[in-house]
Amino acid sequence: MIENSANPSTSLRQYLFNPFRTIAGFKALLLGMGFITTTSIIASVGGVHFDGVLDVHIHKPGPMGLFLIENLINWLCMVLFLFFSALIVSRSQWRFIDILGTQALSRWPTLITALVMLPDANRRFGEYLMSKLSQSGTTTTVNSTDAVIFFIAAIIAVLMIIWMVALMYKAYAVSCNVKGAKAIVTFIISLIMAEVVSKVLILTLLSGALGTKCVMGNLMSKSTQVAAVVGQFENDPELIGAWQSVDFVNDVNDFKAGIKKWQSDLFLKELTFKENGVTSKSCVWTKDWIYTGDGKAKAQYYIKSIDSEMYLFLPWLSGDVIIRGMKPSYYVLKKITE
């Protein structure tokens, strides 16, 4: 009769690096689904996106469903490619439920990643780094504590990804009874393919679902921002497209086509209105209304057709308008593309 190892250190090592010796199939699937759901809930609070089998990025918090879909895509992509690998190389009578369950369970270190990424200091420092890299001029204030927390979280996140990969490999080896070079090579190929496919799927499926083709980071933050700021979004097909500034007036009726009243350089050169309330700047919109990015102020915009050209009168939400409650002036923009 074979028995489990009685040595406590062996047992601990086994639970950490090969829990599949004792847990597989439906039990592993239930446990794994529990971890995936919990991770998604925590990730949605902290804005921690697992946007690829091996990826973790911090953006703004959003609906839990999006985070759950990301995690499910990552898990199922890995399952799919390991399934095909097992079909090719395994000579054993393996079961699909074992691959499904053990791969779900092997993603449990992402729970720790989501937890260590939770402090707001990570996002602040991440935004600071991004602004430095892109030289966007955005002023994000960070302190040394933020930097320390960010680097500790980053190191832990990397370690957790390594641990997760080790668990995924062990899960594959145990579930499909593959060993040696054959197991390592097929696992690496599956991992690379799953990473690529999961990344593409998350980008295309989620951008398709939200009606925008922007990249994941913008997609998550902007769409969430629009929903948070405008509530129920109402479309305005006339507004969608690119507009170019032609004048700046105190009142809508002051504008005369072909005569520029504003003599200085126009600060706002161009603005593009995208579907679902997103713009090329920080502001967001819904039919008839333009909002500041933080949702603290809004004003009505107007579209007029003058001499068969479309003009947009965009209220300029300056400090005078937001803080002092003054009437806004208007940028006049001419439509250049739909």
Added chain:
Amino acid sequence: MFMKILPTACPACHNQLKVKSLICEQCNTEIQGQYELPPLASLCPDDQAFILDFMKASGSLKEMAKLLGLSYPTVRNRLDEIIEHVKLAEKPDKNNRKENL
């Protein structure tokens, strides 16, 4: 009761051992010859115990997994290893039979 373990490999060169003599405990009749060990007897005691438990569990890997406190694939992998071992042990026997024919 102390039970001696049947050695299956030579302690000097690790080659598979063969049966040279068999004896009847009742009348002391002794048979001399050179017999191959049956494939199951060539397994290590742990593997033999596993096969015995597997048989007692009516050949159910799920039952075996419950009995041993291990996962289903771990038990199935163990069985795969034993099958491989038995197949290897059977090979020289088959070759001998072919030679005899």
